[in-house]
Amino acid sequence: MFESRFFVFIRGVHIDELMISGNPIGQRGALAIAHALQKNKRVASSLQYRNIGALSSNMTMRARHKFEFFPVNQHDSHLGLTSNIDDEAPTSAPESNQSNILDKGPPLEKVEEIFYRGLYARFLAECSEGCSWPSCRLLKRTGLVASENNPINEDSCAALSQRMASVLQINRTATNNGADAFIAFMQDSPLGIIARAVHRAIKKMSKQDPFRPADSDAWLPPDEPLSAQVPSAPEELDLDAPLAESVHGAPLIASSAPQALPSNGENALTGPDMSAIKREGEMGNAWAGFWGRLL
């Protein structure tokens, strides 16, 4: 289920609120609206989600979200995904670079690219204080929870991790403006979960980040304490409750114990030996190999 509130200015029409909660608009619909908001440069847009019912996975996303569309480019923006902030108009209009998406419908590759770039950057921004799974702040923000139909398990971790790594390597120069697609994609994702393995691996990747710009401060989280950014969760959702042991009891793919790989000196925790990589173009392959072996 889906609730959103847009602040838009169109054709002389001034629509303050557009509520579309509880409609199975799906990934394509959500993206269409999100990109339409981006397309309209005059839009001061905000978007709140609530009760995003998974269309394919029966997951429920109960947290409320707001997307802010910032001018973004590859390197200089943390994603505009904030949570549970009501009725504060963003200060800047978007610079759309995806104006054709609405007309043609977003290709899956684009969706994935946007999503994973967003997820990736978000992890970089949010995981600096260390992994605290299952009380993951990102998990809290998205409201993603495990359920009987959506267990967190090794298969989902592996598949999501592999796909994520693959897309990131292929689309390493793509935009990191994935906030708008993040939730939309997640609700339709067959996996529908942020995997623990990805979480841990990304944390490690953030230290040796092939995508990290020279000015790496741009990727750092804001100075403001995260607790100040995240209002309390909806009452009906106990985000702090540990997930079922049957779900989380499975061994970690990237466990806390080092898992040295015998052939090339890599470590499952630290990734490939970056010092051995001389040319930038080799990084992708190196990471892909790392992911493959990790999984």
Added chain:
Amino acid sequence: MHVLAMALASRGVEASHHLHWCGLRHGEEPNDLVGCRQISAHETDEAKRILSTLPGLIPLPLEQLDLSSSKISKAGVAQLASLLSTRTSQIKDLDLSGCDVRDGGIANLVDAILAAGNKTKLEGFDVSNNGITSEGAISLAKLVSAE
């Protein structure tokens, strides 16, 4: 006597900013709506009655129309679209949540709003819980992206 779940608020221009609710009893005519700024109806029959009557009462000072949880037929959607497309429509807030409007109805309503162009006063549009799929969302995206 069955009290219809239609509530009227701020009857008359003079009382337009003073919210109070009253019921329209069965048998009362929607002509009584003339002068109303705010209407709420949450039952299908009442919504249909209102929708069938409103276009004939244009211009209306009606600013808020809440038909939530009413099952609006295609005809009702068409009537509402007709109302919205008129450049004299004063409706600012339209609540159609839970009205089973669906994609086709949404498309009609969006077209009507766009047809009114900069004359429309619509500011709030609630179409939650209407079984809108991606097609309906794309219609809404047209509304959002139109310049």
